[in-house]
Amino acid sequence: MPIDAAKAVAAEPRTGEIAWSHKDVQLYHLGLGAGVPATDPDELRYTLESRLHVLPSFATVAGAGSPGVISGLSMPGVDVDLAGVLHGGQTVRLHRPIPAEGTATATGRIAAVYDKGKAAVLVMRTEVADAEGPLWTNDAQIFVRGEGGWGGDRGPSARLEPPSGDPDRTVERPVREDQALLYRLSGDRNPLHADPEFAKLAGFDRPILHGLCTYGMTLKAVVDTLLGGDVTRVRSYTTRFAGVVFPGETLRIRMWRHDGAVRLTVSAAERDDAPVLADTTVDHT
16 A cells, blocks of 8 residues: 555654745746736735735745655655646645745645545645744645545545625636746746646646646735735635646636635636636635
């Protein structure tokens, strides 16, 4: 059995120091498409160091995403084929606003292992704190195909009832042809997002956009349209990755307001609204 659930959850956490500067934050924001128009005061909050606000999804790449998924897949009790690994979902919980530069301690562990029958799901949790206390918690839900079926806990369902009624807002965000090339400089250099030949080997006719880039673009759209541009209002952000995006396409982002939350769906406009992000919620003040 390649995954020993009890051993994986009981394994000692891995701890390391991470650091980031305003340059890392600016590069991340530019990788999400920020800065258009370049002189727009609302965009300068993301691009100009003298007034820089940090989008909470930066937590997924701070310290180049360390300790990261690959590190988690080498934890005791886990021995899997990377070809069967999919990033199924992501949650970021903010404990306070992320500073534009800083150093912190990141502690990573496998918080849970679930048996979905034909696949296992690993919940890889990274808790980050600096000298002033906790900053954020990242949970990455990793599907490992072919590793389920041992009779373990199926875990909670990630599926939500679809939002009802017409959305309160619908916005479209273009994905530039070079967007994956820029976003990958924030740490995820998987050739799937840059090399056409590698993408073909993975079953795609061309490179695909990083799921976490779509994740960040979507949060920026919510902050800019429904939260008054105030990144500090975000408390948590959860999504399930439901499909791929190709550079050059357009994201169609539908938003429904709820008390203290925004429900979302994200689709690829040019492909008959093919689902991209599902079961997506931004909790806010």
